[in-house]
Amino acid sequence: MRAMDALPLPRPDVTALLARGVTRMLLDHGLTPILEVPLANGRRADVMALTPHGEIWIVETKSCLADYACDEKWPDYLEYCDRFFFGVTETFPRDHIPEEVGLIVADGFGGAILRESVVRPLVAARRKAVTLLFARLAAQRLSLL
Template sequence: MSADPARPAPAPLAPGQLIARGVCRHLRDLGFACVEELVPTGGLRVDVMALGPRGEVWIVECKSSRADYTSDRKWQGYLDWCDRFFWAVGAEFPTDLLPAETGLILADGYGAEIVREAPEVRLAGARRKVVTQKFARHAALRLQALRDPVLSP
């Protein structure tokens, strides 16, 4: 089977994308379905949103460096869109920078480990419905775009 000339070869993954891949692999092992780069509301784009086997919603922000973390001014806005919020970083990241009241995942391109559980603050029913629908729509559009590269998510 020959390569599709209309579809360019994928670009190498950036450091944050490698961390996200490892996070998604680990969460899949825990029974979660994950999508990357989901927009829960205007002005916010989460790195990883995960939907658990009991309907729980986790958001994971992946940071590849101190500069990447310090430039993030929106992360507290993500708290209204999940039951648990985690940071995912590489082994060399200075984890003392991260707020103690958030979860912590150490990750690389191959896997991850939850080092600190995030506190649970359950979403209200109406918000959970909105988040679940956005998750489903995002995942379906991504799948459709894989099947038909002329489309975009």
């Protein structure tokens, strides 16, 4: 975790490294993640991932306590995923993260799930809509490469 903590980096750089580490960790766990997913309620999920069984995870990355403290929108993500996690740096004060959500600690190279998320299964219609959104967004991004 030294990459983010060795030198004081600007918050956008810490956020980018955190998203990269979360993405790598999700891939290591067999999930397929994509970044910056716009949701139907106008919110944007930092990281969304699909499990091999079709479960949808959202990870909201928080680069520092100030970033977390000004964010009151995270409950709006719960209706779009089966599991919700915060992804934070090693130095983030973890006692601020609510117990009912998952906790991932990451750096630019990977991460670890320190606390599993409560499972809130999506209803079938919402699951289909979010899965189609995920698929269309991933295909659109691939076609731009």
